[in-house]
Amino acid sequence: MKSNKENLYATIYELVRLIPEGRVTTYGSIAKALGLGSGARVVGFAMNASHTENVPAHRVVNRNGQLTGKHHFPTPTAMETLLKAEGVNVENDQIVDFEKHFWDPASLEGEI
DNA sequence: AGCATGACGATCG
DNA sequence: GCGATCGCCATGC
Numbered sequence: 727m728k729s730n731k732e733n734l735y736a737t738i739y740e741l742v743r744l745i746p747e748g749r750v751t752t753y754g755s756i757a758k759a760l761g762l763g764s765g766a767r768v769v770g771f772a773m774n775a776s777h778t779e780n781v782p783a784h785r786v787v788n789r790n791g792q793l794t795g796k797h798h799f800p801t802p803t804a805m806e807t808l809l810k811a812e813g814v815n816v817e818n819d820q821i822v823d824f825e826k827h828f829w830d831p832a833s834l835e836g837e838i
Numbered sequence: 839a840g841c842a843t844g845a846c847g848a849t850c851g
Numbered sequence: 852g853c854g855a856t857c858g859c860c861a862t863g864c
Contacts, residue, residue, distance in 0.1 A: 734860075748840055753846050759857080765859040766846035772861085788846060795845030 734760065738772040741831050745785045748813040749829035750821060752789045759831040774798060784808040791824025 730815055753773075754768040762768055773783045773795060784805040788794045796805040796819065808818035815822040 752849090757846080763846055764857095764863090767858090768843060768846095768860040770845040773842095775862085783845080786845080792843090798845055804852065 733816070734762075734768065735772045735775065738769055739776055739779050739781050741834070742773075742781045742783065743785055744834055745782060745829055748827065750787055750791070750809070750814060750824070750827050751829045751831050752815040753786060754789050756786065756831050759834075770795070782808075785812075785829075787821060787824075791828075792822045793819045793821070798821075 728759050733769070735751070737760055738756060741759065742751075745751055756769045757763065757766045760769075773781070773786060774794040783795065783821050784799070786795070793809075793816065795806050796802050799805050806819070809821065814827050821827060
């Protein structure tokens with residue numbers, strides 16, 4: 727393992743940046759992958775601060791596949807637009823076939 | 839330094 | 852099955 731709790735936000739940013747195009751993940755999965763367990767809120771808060779970094783926060787949704795953070799984007803439609811542009815279909819603020827597009831960050835937990 | 843909140847999640851009731 | 856509450860870590864006041 728490398729830097730975990732020293733730069734928690736930085737780790738979150740890196741992890742989110744590693745999300746492949748057309749894939750999405752959840753706050754809780756990221757939190758768990760980083761060892762936060764149920765600290766999903768921290769991930770969400772990190773996303774709020776991630777606007778200063780080139781972090782594809784639109785690929786991160788809640789565990790229901792719902793675009794809960796779309797309101798925090800420059801425009802409420804930016805999130806679904808970006809997702810659709812990457813091949814992820816979004817309907818009613820929710821990702822269609824979410825589990826199909828789901829990407830488990832734990833797959834890279836040893837690569838970070 | 840302590841209280842309140844937040845783009846969530848899980849469990850208890 | 853749905854509603855309410857606690858937990859998690861960090862930031863803001």
